[in-house]
Amino acid sequence: MPTQFTLNAKPVTLNAPDDKPLLWALREDANLVGTKFGCGIAACGACTVIIDGEAVRTCATPLSSVAGKQVTTIEGVTATGASVVQRAWVEHQVPQCGYCQAGFIMATTALLEKTPDPTDAQIDAAITNLCRCGTYPAMRAAIKKAAQLKKASA
Amino acid sequence: MAAKKHSTARRVFLIGTGLIGGALAIGTTLAWRRVANAQTFKPTVKAGEVAFNAWLKIAPDNTVVVQVPRQEMGQGIYTMLAMLVAEELDADWSKVRVEQAQINPVYGNVTALADSAPAAMQAAMTTTARVLGVQMTGGSTSTRDGWEPMRMAAASARNVLLAAAAAKWGVPATELSIEKSIITHTKSNKRAALGEFAQAAATMPVPPIAIPKAQKDWKLLGTSPPRLDVVEKTRGTAQFGIDVRPEGLLYAAIKHIPFVAGTLHEVRWSGGAAPKEVLHQVRGENYLAVISTSYWSAQKALKEVTLVGGGPSGSVHSSAQLAAQYAEVLDGKAVVLKPLHRTFGKHGDAEKVINAAPEKQRIDAEYSVPFLAHAPMEPLNCTAQIKDGKVDVWVGNQAPTAVLWLAAGNVGVPEENVTVHTPYLGGGFGRRVDLEVIRQALACAKVTGGKPVQLIWSREEDIKHDAYRPAVSARMSAALDDKNGVSAWHHRMVGPSVGKSVMGRMNPLAAGDFPPDKTNAEGAAELPYAFANFKCDHAQVDLPVPLGYWRSVGNSYTAFFVETFVDELAVALKKDPYLFRLELLKDQPRFAKVLDAAASAAQWSAVLPGSGKGWGRGIALAESFKSIVCQVVDVEVVGKTIHVRRVVTAVDCGMALHPDNVKAQIASAAIYGLTAALKGKITFNEGIVEQSNLHDYALLSMAECPAFETIIVDSGAALGGIGEVGLPPIAPALGNAISAATGKRLRALPFELS
Numbered sequence: 001m002p003t004q005f006t007l008n009a010k011p012v013t014l015n016a017p018d019d020k021p022l023l024w025a026l027r028e029d030a031n032l033v034g035t036k037f038g039c040g041i042a043a044c045g046a047c048t049v050i051i052d053g054e055a056v057r058t059c060a061t062p063l064s065s066v067a068g069k070q071v072t073t074i075e076g077v078t079a080t081g082a083s084v085v086q087r088a089w090v091e092h093q094v095p096q097c098g099y100c101q102a103g104f105i106m107a108t109t110a111l112l113e114k115t116p117d118p119t120d121a122q123i124d125a126a127i128t129n130l131c132r133c134g135t136y137p138a139m140r141a142a143i144k145k146a147a148q149l150k151k152a153s154a
Numbered sequence: 155m156a157a158k159k160h161s162t163a164r165r166v167f168l169i170g171t172g173l174i175g176g177a178l179a180i181g182t183t184l185a186w187r188r189v190a191n192a193q194t195f196k197p198t199v200k201a202g203e204v205a206f207n208a209w210l211k212i213a214p215d216n217t218v219v220v221q222v223p224r225q226e227m228g229q230g231i232y233t234m235l236a237m238l239v240a241e242e243l244d245a246d247w248s249k250v251r252v253e254q255a256q257i258n259p260v261y262g263n264v265t266a267l268a269d270s271a272p273a274a275m276q277a278a279m280t281t282t283a284r285v286l287g288v289q290m291t292g293g294s295t296s297t298r299d300g301w302e303p304m305r306m307a308a309a310s311a312r313n314v315l316l317a318a319a320a321a322k323w324g325v326p327a328t329e330l331s332i333e334k335s336i337i338t339h340t341k342s343n344k345r346a347a348l349g350e351f352a353q354a355a356a357t358m359p360v361p362p363i364a365i366p367k368a369q370k371d372w373k374l375l376g377t378s379p380p381r382l383d384v385v386e387k388t389r390g391t392a393q394f395g396i397d398v399r400p401e402g403l404l405y406a407a408i409k410h411i412p413f414v415a416g417t418l419h420e421v422r423w424s425g426g427a428a429p430k431e432v433l434h435q436v437r438g439e440n441y442l443a444v445i446s447t448s449y450w451s452a453q454k455a456l457k458e459v460t461l462v463g464g465g466p467s468g469s470v471h472s473s474a475q476l477a478a479q480y481a482e483v484l485d486g487k488a489v490v491l492k493p494l495h496r497t498f499g500k501h502g503d504a505e506k507v508i509n510a511a512p513e514k515q516r517i518d519a520e521y522s523v524p525f526l527a528h529a530p531m532e533p534l535n536c537t538a539q540i541k542d543g544k545v546d547v548w549v550g551n552q553a554p555t556a557v558l559w560l561a562a563g564n565v566g567v568p569e570e571n572v573t574v575h576t577p578y579l580g581g582g583f584g585r586r587v588d589l590e591v592i593r594q595a596l597a598c599a600k601v602t603g604g605k606p607v608q609l610i611w612s613r614e615e616d617i618k619h620d621a622y623r624p625a626v627s628a629r630m631s632a633a634l635d636d637k638n639g640v641s642a643w644h645h646r647m648v649g650p651s652v653g654k655s656v657m658g659r660m661n662p663l664a665a666g667d668f669p670p671d672k673t674n675a676e677g678a679a680e681l682p683y684a685f686a687n688f689k690c691d692h693a694q695v696d697l698p699v700p701l702g703y704w705r706s707v708g709n710s711y712t713a714f715f716v717e718t719f720v721d722e723l724a725v726a727l728k729k730d731p732y733l734f735r736l737e738l739l740k741d742q743p744r745f746a747k748v749l750d751a752a753a754s755a756a757q758w759s760a761v762l763p764g765s766g767k768g769w770g771r772g773i774a775l776a777e778s779f780k781s782i783v784c785q786v787v788d789v790e791v792v793g794k795t796i797h798v799r800r801v802v803t804a805v806d807c808g809m810a811l812h813p814d815n816v817k818a819q820i821a822s823a824a825i826y827g828l829t830a831a832l833k834g835k836i837t838f839n840e841g842i843v844e845q846s847n848l849h850d851y852a853l854l855s856m857a858e859c860p861a862f863e864t865i866i867v868d869s870g871a872a873l874g875g876i877g878e879v880g881l882p883p884i885a886p887a888l889g890n891a892i893s894a895a896t897g898k899r900l901r902a903l904p905f906e907l908s
Binding site for chain 2: 016021027034036039040044046086089090093100101102130133134135139
């Protein structure tokens with residue numbers, strides 16, 4: 001059954017099985033490959049997108065469950081110009097191999113919407129994605145910088 | 155034209171040897187020979203681009219386009235190698251970009267092959283490496299290998315660009331300067347961009363020799379310009395292997411037999427036949443791959459199949475059994491395993507001194523490390539297309555030349571009909587040296603009637619069928635002398651050879667026991683410490699488990715054995731672990747300086763937080779890939795939980811060419827090592843790996859990540875590697891800290907407090 005939802009601010013209809021994970025619907029049916037496959041069991045967060053304001057791991061999210069919802073991927077963030085999170089990421093030169101970064105950027109974007117000035121403990125609790133290159137120290141600094149940029153631009 | 159180029163190259167070589175004398179000439183000439191070859195090979199150009207040599211093109215918009223023959227997997231090599239070229243041209247960094255170089259022997263990584271050979275064979279290996287010209291990324295060699303030829307080639311391009319400008323302006327070339335890609339003649343107030351002279355310069359004879367800039371004249375090297383890959387990796391537009399989408403793409407999913415090695419006997423579909431989504435089935439030695447129009451439907455179909463296979467013959471039915479077999483080897487009464495004994499380092503007579511030592515002056519300890527998976531974030535994948543006698547392979551692999559050879563041989567086409575495309579690698583760590591996924595993707599591409607097919611391994615397949623870092627056990631013995639010092643050190647290890655396993659999978663005929671695999675004992679065969687009697691023995695055993703190079707390779711375990719035992723000796727002698735090491739380094743000022751730098755930055759003697767309750771501080775030192783690293787770890791132990799709070803590192807990599815990246819790589823490798831020290835464990839039961847995904851093969855998280863501080867000790871020594879060197883000392887520094895905190899000495903990884 002086709003699933004209709006809003007993808008990066010545009011209405012879409014994806015013709016794919018209901019139980020197809022949103023990750024694969026995005027990558028194969030919507031041709032948006034910025035959202036990455038890492039583990040398939042929602043353990044690593046490489047596939048994180050924002051659904052109705054929440055950071056969600058799409059490898060374990062059936063396509064049909066996003067019917068009528070607002071879905072934003074890394075492409076949606078990039079399309080509106082460099083976000084404060086992306087600017088902070090560049091300033092702190094966060095990515096190494098880069099594969100997990102879109103997931104972290106989406107998780108951070110969702111965090112800062114709800115918690116504009118996160119403490120270290122709040123960062124630890126919210127950003128549970130995994131990075132094998134160990135970019136965590138630069139990332140923590142970038143998250144705090146993004147919070148500052150967001151506050152300044154508000 | 156070819157003949158002329160050849161004679162120019164030879165002339166360059168001869169004049170080069172004539173111009174400069176002494177030892178410098180020999181080293182420079184060897185590097186120059188690579189540059190001379192590189193002058194005759196030109197990369198493909200797009201409209202308006204001018205190619206100067208194998209490494210450098212200038213585009214019509216003045217962009218300096220650097221050909222990078224190494225793979226970017228997070229270590230920053232695109233940026234680093236581009237910096238070598240940009241420095242010589244005084245190029246505007248914002249107008250520098252990179253391209254993944256084609257496959258050509260001129261780009262071969264000579265250093266990697268030379269490094270892999272035993273000392274006595276290095277010259278021969280260097281010659282062989284030049285002929286083979288294998289492009290590969292590993293062994294922390296990329297910058298060391300590009301260091302001379304890339305800078306010399308860029309310097310020669312600078313000379314012809316200046317000569318072209320001088321000819322056009324009618325001024326002496328010596329009066330010209332370049333700044334941010336602009337050539338200036340101050341006296342006549344003439345200025346023009348590099349690119350304006352590119353066409354003219356490329357037709358000029360290459361000047362006989364070009365010496366790169368002296369360090370004092372560097373403007374870019376030694377600074378930290380923005381990485382060239384960061385913006386696209388932040389925008390989500392960087393292309394990884396899994397992202398390539400050639401026209402008409404099909405997808406393949408794969409399932410191996412449960413056993414880590416063995417043979418597929420039977421395929422049983424639960425419904426009697428494969429689901430209708432499966433377009434093709436490909437049966438290999440130990441796997442079944444299915445092809446569909448969607449990866450997810452292919453993966454879903456595999457849930458309906460049971461693979462019946464035969465497990466590995468020989469050892470490793472279970473991890474406990476293997477540990478017992480290792481102990482037998484160390485006891486000298488091996489029953490199952492047939493060890494090949496080798497001595498990797500020796501001076502004096504350590505065994506005699508230790509055997510003669512009275513019991514209270516003798517110290518023994520046993521250590522062990524488990525098998526480990528690499529777990530790069532991008533699961534293994536390869537896209538292949540075989541059409542009209544041509545083969546295209548898209549894969550993030552650390553050895554594209556090996557991919558080329560494999561594809562040509564496997565499909566049966568000439569090498570010139572094969573194109574290997576190398577996108578970004580979503581992590582490498584040695585995992586992407588392995589060629590199995592490429593062989594499998596080619597097998598899939600043979601049945602799709604010319605359509606491209608993308609094979610993706612699930613994370614479960616990756617964890618259960620990696621080429622693992624081997625399990626290794628060690629016994630250490632030392633004799634103490636009457637002057638409160640160490641008179642003898644004997645290090646014995648048992649484990650398999652990674653090199654033999656890797657070669658065996660590439661070409662079974664090439665896999666033997668000669669030359670010895672020096673990675674077996676690297677980091678333990680020679681120590682900086684002054685032990686009057688020293689011996690390092692390794693017992694090599696054959697196991698059916700596929701093995702692979704894992705970040706820092708042998709150093710990943712030898713540093714743990716060596717530096718934990720050094721700490722145990724300090725404790726036995728009632729000496730401060732830092733001062734004890736310093737005393738042992740009395741003839742090694744370079745090592746001592748790094749040790750001091752770390753201890754000083756960490757305020758080694760300062761009281762720990764919370765007045766030290768549950769806290770401990772540990773230190774460890776290791777040389778790997780020609781760099782020296784010392785780490786001081788602060789740990790807080792709460793109950794059985796180990797919290798790593800701070801890691802202070804001092805590193806001497808000769809010259810820090812991009813200091814921010816040096817620091818980033820030190821933290822990166824240390825975090826990789828902390829995952830191994832705190833969590834990493836691949837175990838076997840009945841020949842089957844017991845772990846399956848990132849929930850039971852867990853990785854360090856942001857919440858668990860300590861604070862990092864890294865001090866660069868610029869010794870000016872020859873360049874060392876940087877991508878792996880932050881890993882070896884982290885486990886022993888942490889273990890030593892845990893011992894300081896709890897009084898408990900943990901001798902097996904991963905650390906578990908009971």
